[in-house]
Amino acid sequence: MNKQYVDLNSDMGEGFGPWHIGDGVDEQIMPLISSANIATGFHAGDPNIMARTVQLARESGVGIGAHPGFRDLVGFGRRHIAETPQALVNDLLxxxxxxxxxxxxHGVRLQHVKPHGALYMHAARDETFSRLLVETLQQVDPNLLLFCMESSATWRVAQEIGQPAIRxxxxxxxxxxxxxxxxxxRIGPLDPEQVAEKVLRACVDGKVRTVDGDDIDIDFDSVCIHSDTPGALQLVRGTREALVREGIRITGPLATAASL
Structure with a gap:
């Protein structure tokens, strides 16, 4: 595989009022990434945090994405909520x-949409919801990038309909x-060196080790490191440095990436 460039994204603005999730290092992480997924109020975030995070992304030259979730502030959007596809799409929109x-x-455009947490996983499994979501985005902005996993219903539907998707x-x-x-x-602290090695192997060899100990093929356009993972700043910094040493350029996602 040996990728020449890759997007590096992280979830940003995941606080509420005076509270924040994770280590509270958005300002340090922002200059190290190329795409920011900004919480939009339902699982985390509020108008003041959203405004500050958009401004921070603009100042750092980072692509701005909406990070909508289930209406679940108490559970941080990680609990599944049973609702009709139309109601979920309306909440997302x-x-x-x-x-x-x-x-x-702030004079910048919205680059992408990336559902959060349980909503992301729901979309990955539910083709009906993914189809309605993609069809709605086609009407709103056919150039809006949709972040998803390659092994998801979201990816398959986006490919079928023609909505640009980023794996x-x-x-x-x-x-x-x-x-x-x-x-x-919940996730505990991770070793920055091991995380960086995992990313490099995926970029160079197109392989990842599963929880069962098997190696599987993997392809993608963007690497995600969650800002609420303990030690997130060290993970992002270590991964970025490893990619740069390998000669892999960190750049924003391309609308044509899904067709490469």
């Missing part, structure tokens, strides 16, 4: 619109044999 206005206020590789999550991440509610 409401959140995207809020962040789009803050982006417009993610999760540096700080484990994989199963089907190429899907293993969804967990």
């Amino acid at each position: 409401y959140q995207v619109g809020a962040l789009r206005e803050f982006a417009r206020l 993610e590789f999760y540096a700080d999550r484990d994989y199963d044999r089907n190429g899907s991440i293993v969804f967990i509610r």
Whole structure:
């Protein structure tokens, strides 16, 4: 595989009022990444945090993405909520619109949408919801990038309909044999060197080790490291440095990446 460039993304603005999730290092992480997934109020984030995070991303030259989740502040969007596909798409569109206005206020465009947590995994499994989501994005902005896993219904539907999609590789999550991440509610500290080696192997060899100890093929356009993972700043810094040493350029996702 031996990628020449890759996007590096992280979830940003995941606080609420005076509280924050994780180590509270958004300002340090932002200059190290190329795409920011900004919480839009339902699982975390509020208008003030959204405005500050958009401004921070603009100052760092980082692509801005909406990170909408289930209406679940108490559970940080990691609990599944049973709702109709239309109601979920309406909730998602409401959140995207809020962040789009803050982006417009600061003179930047909304680059992408990446569902959060349990909503991301729901979309990966539920083709009906993914189809309605992609069809809605086609009407709103056919150039808006949609972040998803390659082994997901979201990716398949986006490919079918023609919505540009960006496949993610999760540096700080484990994989199963089907190429899907293993969804967990809490994660402990990780070794920055091991995480960087995992990302480099995926970029150079196109392989990742599963929780069962098997190697599977993996392809992707963007690497995600969650800002709420303990020690996230060290993980992002170590991964970025390893990629640069390998000659892999960190750049924003391309609308044509899904067709490469």
